[in-house]
Amino acid sequence: MTKLILAGPDDLDHVLRLLGDFHAETGITQDEATRRAALAPLLDGSPHGCVYLAGPARAPIGCVVVVFGWSTAFGGMEGKIDVLYIRPGVRGRGIGSEILATLPKALGAAGLAALHLDVARENNALHRLYAKQHFRARDNILRMTRKL
Amino acid sequence: MTKLILAGPDDLDHVLRLLGDFHAETGITQDEATRRAALAPLLDGSPHGCVYLAGPARAPIGCVVVVFGWSTAFGGMEGKIDVLYIRPGVRGRGIGSEILATLPKALGAAGLAALHLDVARENNALHRLYAKQHFRARDNILRMTRKL
Numbered sequence: 001m002t003k004l005i006l007a008g009p010d011d012l013d014h015v016l017r018l019l020g021d022f023h024a025e026t027g028i029t030q031d032e033a034t035r036r037a038a039l040a041p042l043l044d045g046s047p048h049g050c051v052y053l054a055g056p057a058r059a060p061i062g063c064v065v066v067v068f069g070w071s072t073a074f075g076g077m078e079g080k081i082d083v084l085y086i087r088p089g090v091r092g093r094g095i096g097s098e099i100l101a102t103l104p105k106a107l108g109a110a111g112l113a114a115l116h117l118d119v120a121r122e123n124n125a126l127h128r129l130y131a132k133q134h135f136r137a138r139d140n141i142l143r144m145t146r147k148l
Numbered sequence: 149m150t151k152l153i154l155a156g157p158d159d160l161d162h163v164l165r166l167l168g169d170f171h172a173e174t175g176i177t178q179d180e181a182t183r184r185a186a187l188a189p190l191l192d193g194s195p196h197g198c199v200y201l202a203g204p205a206r207a208p209i210g211c212v213v214v215v216f217g218w219s220t221a222f223g224g225m226e227g228k229i230d231v232l233y234i235r236p237g238v239r240g241r242g243i244g245s246e247i248l249a250t251l252p253k254a255l256g257a258a259g260l261a262a263l264h265l266d267v268a269r270e271n272n273a274l275h276r277l278y279a280k281q282h283f284r285a286r287d288n289i290l291r292m293t294r295k296l
Contacts, residue, residue, distance in 0.1 A: 019220060034223040041218075047195045048218035048225065069217035070189075070196035072167060072230055074295075075182040077196065082220055108296030121290045135292035142269045143291060144283035147222075148256030 002095050004064065004103065007051040009043050012036070015051055018063045022085040042067075049082065054099065062086035064099060066107065074113040081117040100133035118143075150243050152212065152251065155199040157191050160184070163199055166211045170233040190215075197230065202247065210234035212247060214255065222261040229265040248281035266291075 049067035065083035197215035213231035
């Protein structure tokens with residue numbers, strides 16, 4: 001059973017390193033200052049999200065960033081898995097699935113109406129992994145974005 | 149020029165009526181208590197979103213619900229247009245486009261990194277309207293959702 005530990009301000013370095021690895025692997029280019037500014041509030045009790053470390057806090061094997069939003073259609077607060085990152089060396093052991101099975105229960109108990117995630121449209125292996133954990137593809141929705 | 153007025157607790161009845169009309173038109177089934185619970189915090193200063201009334205506050209011609217979220221990839225706070233509703237009687241006059249042109253500037257000035265919206269995949273007329281206002285379709289993303 002992988003332990004999820006709510007990360008606090010003291011965990012910033014660990015989380016920064018994991019997120020940096022995640023960005024490198026997924027091709028997201030972001031400078032360290034931006035990454036730090038996007039993460040620090042989530043460790044400091046921001047209402048907009050929180051970070052969990054997977055495994056021992058001193059040597060985490062991964063992290064989950066959950067961000068909070070709101071939806072009038074869903075009737076209140078909702079969440080989104082912004083990042084789910086497992087270190088390459090410990091993949092294939094079902095840790096991600098385990099997290100996806102347990103985390104929604106905790107978030108539902110905390111009053112969230114729905115949990116979302118965005119996945120690359122062509123990554124069928126990931127779709128299947130998420131579908132097994134009761135995430136349903138919403139093919140009828142097109143997301144449009146304007147950078148500000 | 150359509151005036152956007154930030155709605156407060158006193159505007160709950162107006163906003164409830166507009167959102168009810170929006171739900172009726174778009175086929176969202178929601179009881180009044182749920183609708184009220186999802187709206188009231190946004191009029192009371194919740195960090196998760198806010199509501200604007202379009203036109204005169206006493207006889208609004210529409211409303212916009214903007215919800216706030218967070219994205220580590222976008223580097224901080226982001227927004228989403230949860231609802232953009234214009235009364236049927238005043239449509240076709242460019243009011244929606246006007247709102248979509250001015251609102252992002254205000255939200256960008258307030259520090260938001262990006263503004264999103266979800267649109268029905270088959271509604272090409274809406275895609276074009278949003279594209280004209282610099283919203284880009286993110287076809288490579290599949291949203292998956294688990295109800296909690």
